[in-house]
């Protein structure tokens with residue numbers, strides 16, 4: 001689990017489709033009254049891009065994206 005890597009949502013672009021919650025098994029996202037929120041950033045797996053690849057709105061970017069210390073994900077999904 002990582003403090004150096006977590007999703008950042010573009011709230012203007014997000015349509016609250018739920019694809020990111022469905023994809024992520026680490027409890028990073030929650031739907032709070034019709035708004036998608038990152039509630040557990042430390043649950044995110046360093047280097048994982050799984051939710052970003054499924055987001056139809058292009059609303060997900062990552063804190064740590066350009067950090068050379070971030071290593072590829074070992075989360076076991078097919079998002080690498």
Ligand code: SF4
Nearest residue numbers: 014015017018020055
């Ligand atoms: S997948 Fe993208 S558009 Fe859908 S709820 Fe998550 S951030 Fe919003």
Ligand code: SF4
Nearest residue numbers: 024044045048050051
């Ligand atoms: S990047 Fe991976 S681990 Fe992090 S929130 Fe998205 S699907 Fe979950």
